[in-house]
Amino acid sequence: MTGVGLETRSRFAAILLSIVVAVVLGGLVVLSTGANPISVYQEIVRGALLGRGLDETLSRSVPLIGMGLAAAIAFRAGLINLGGDGQMLVGGLAAALVALYVPAPGAVRAVLALMAAICAGGLYAWIAAVLQLGLAIPFLITSLLLSYIARGVTSYLVRYPLRDPSTGMPETYRVASAARLPNSIFDLPISVGMLIMAAVAVAVIVNDKHGVNGFEWRMTGLNPRFAGYSGTNLQRQTQRVAFLSGALAGLVGALLILGQQYRFTDGALLAPGYTWSGLMAAVLAMASPIATVVTAAFFAALQVGGFSMERALGLPAVLTWVLQALIILCLAARPVFFKRR
Amino acid sequence: MLNMLLSQVLDLMTPVLLAAMAGTLCERAGVFNIALEGKMLVGAFAAVAASIAFGSPMLAVLFAVACTVIFASPLALGGARFGGDPIVIGIGLNLLAAGLTTYLLSALFGVTGTLVDPAVTALPRFGIGALAGLPVLGAIVDGHNLLVYLSWLLVLVLNIYLFRTRWGLRLRGIGEVPSAAAAMGANVNRYQTAIVLLAGALCGLAGAQLALGSVALFAENMTAGRGWIAVVAVMLGRAHPLGIALACFGFGLADAIGLRLQGQGLPNQITDIAPYAITLLAMIGLGLRGAMRKIRNT
């Protein structure tokens, strides 16, 4: 056993090693399809960091950090939330509906839409928590099954009752510009979404490091029996953490609808796979919120680089998805690398 | 009419049943396997790719099995052998499967979405000869492919294996208290590794059935949650092969009825959620029963 400092250092080493091994394995995948891995990786780095790439990386970081933190706060308290997709969908739809149909001035409507999304996403995750507490159905499974149900229901709604018939797509009407979240403030390349997410990240990090609640959640994650014995109301805490995790996912849905897509299009929220990338970022960060912000931003850069690589070399951008999964697998299998004795 | 429905149920439930048998083995061995979804997807892709390469359905199935066994090795080695977290590895494998199949679909075949090729043919269906003359049952059981029959045989074989053989006894012990089994001289690592690889093979069959059973194509994420339904089936059947088969039959029925209703004009977005809704309801039902029993006992 070692001190805390060394623990952190060996964790960091494990993460770096995982990335290196994943890059090598990913290179082999590229080689197997007859392309040159060196130029692929060059394009990814260039595309992620140079020119417009950096802006794109920043804007993609917002939803990814959001979903990463949603996963991380649940992990910390010992919950595995695989239902981010569903929570994001109900949040996004709630935001779209409020922004479209609530008769209020634009900015008020945007705020109400955000709040509706937070409540909808939170409640959707809360259902899974209640099922775990009351009926002993694993949260991991229920949250995921609920995602499939949310996907079917939202898809039906935007195809039939809520559809904008003027477009050929299964989608709602466009949100009026007054109710949208501005993409730049004072002509700076900073969107309102970025500000909101930065505030959320700071709150999550501070709560985790210094907050009484964060302390309680973290100790529960480490040993729920100890937490219960020490007077923590585990039932209430599970419900709260599930709600907050889902609420954050719902917020991400709202930020995407109100800040980027402006309408709820069937499949558009899920296509980039933010939930799963965020989950992987949280796993890579071992559920530390501050590290999750870093890993989520790293994954965002990787994905943006992937798209640029696809444009330049014609190889599918989904390669970055493969890389992310490989990093997680290498990290999870790290006892193999770090076998002691 | 009912015969046709039930016959269709058998086809539809087979991938889930095969994957659930894989899950049963892992559950009994004490390895929580949530990578069934990803392994099935890899199996489906490998089966279609091999069909195009070799033109033989038999080779396609074998190739699918080989690929999923390899794909299961991180869980077998990293999870069972070296003490990595099986849930994290499972999540990683599921995502890797989604990414890898999509990437290879595009890089190897230049296709996004769905891959259909004249070289890809469905697995041949077999008649069961004189047995087909049986009233009701004959018509339901007749005319499926080999994997469908194999899956039912597997249910029986697993039942015997788990509860009648020495290896099954050892496996149950290993799954319940690995440290005790090790202390009694059982090679826990080797058992778990072998079982996870075997489960990988079964997922390969499941994937092959999915791609080459009723249809003859590969589509991105075509497993669409069936692997998760298999995970739930293992829970509902409490890791007993017969109970799990029954649960899988329930999902197959929900699926088939959904498809019928779709034919009647119900939007497919609604019918698509039928298996998941049924699954969730079944778990809630089981949970309620457990809760009621608890209340009655106190």
Next chain:
Amino acid sequence: MTLLQMKGISKRFGSLVANDGIDLSVNSGEIHALMGENGAGKSTLMNILYGLLKPDAGEIRIDGKAMDFASPLGAIAAGVGMVHQTFRQFPDLTVWENLVFQNEPGQGPFVSAAAARDVVRQLGEKHGLEIDPDSRVRDLAVGIRQRLEILKALSRQAKVLILDEPTAVLTPQERDSLFTAMRHLASKGMALILVTHKIPEVIAVTDEITVMRDGRVSGTLTTRETSEAEIIRAMVGRNVPPTVATKVTSTAQPMLSVRNLSVRRGGVAVVDDVSFDVRPGEIVGIAGVSGNGQPQLISAVAGLEASTGEVVIAGRNVSGLSIADRRAVGISYVPEDRHLTGTAPAASIAENIAFGTHRTAAVARYGFLRKQAIRTQAHKLIEQFKVKAASEQVPIGSLSGGNMQKVVIAREIEHGSPLIVIEEPTRGVDVGAIEFIHKTLIAERDKGRAILVVSSDLTELLALSDRILVMFEGRIDASLSGKDMNEATIGRWMMGGAAGA
């Protein structure tokens, strides 16, 4: 005739030398005690003999043949059997399934259940260790489960049988019948090794004694020719006076009053209509064989388990209150298992001490933790309780059992509650720490706290308690004090009381 000979066994883990040139020889027909404090190296030595660890140096001979065990399988094949402290059993499987595990009778791949049942019955009759082969192990009493462990070893033709602290979970009567069985097995020519730190049972049942300290043999004694004092000297290298508290009688108003308390599980009352008081300035002990409802009773008092009846703490009825509220009213609780319940092993010592009071002003302000205050308090308690730790920032799981227990007790005492409930205060704790913990508890009693102790170690209860309550099948039938408080009387009540009382 020497049946087992271990010579020059050495084993190191990193910089720690667990075994340093150990010699041990046991004759056929002999019961040999292997003694020593926790951490003396007994477990390492026995794990080497059982093939779980490979020695760095030394040799093992059985019947004069040199052995080299690659795994327990090799050891079992060579005739070594072991009854572990925590049974290596599968609760969901039946007795016969457990017995034949890895050694199944039957043809080809199939297990013959009939043959397996016969093995259970025959072995049981032969050695007086009968069990129903078709019972599920989870339904059996501890004594019976131990029987199954011995049968397992016998069914594998064990010649050398290791028993690792076998009496920790038994009643005095069950213990005596175990000793009878041990003598019977020795008379059949087996060599038995009894790993223990309880001197009375070593005197009662063994022939030879090997004492270990700090990885070395510190004494080889013949039971007939030695004394308790000599054994203790070999174990600790100094004479430890047993801490026996001066007994007191408290007449103050009860700090804890339990009235008609019952806990039901699956239709069975595991705690059945229990009533008792604990007063300020006294230590009340609860004795009983494990599995008679002690943990459920304590959980119900602490609020971890639903119950009917009344729990009154400091004059306030807390029956409907949550754990947190009960703690606020005035109860501190040291749970039985410090790894599972008493701590979060991966978190630091400081965090483990602060947790539980983290919503009080001493630890947090405006919803934020006062990290400096937390560290200072932890540092103070580490000094005060002489905890051996590099700093208050190291994970508590890295401490030894005794030091970890000291931290847990320090935390609960620091809460300042008038009532302290403590389960197994010194289980898995070394002799030095036992003394410290006992003295601390007695000092807290003398300060006027009410203390309720549950322990499976009768010697400990007799040393600490002013009064002893005995639990049997969920009920408390006896409250013993004065000269009624002795091992024989308590033992009878632990068995149900009726026979001897």
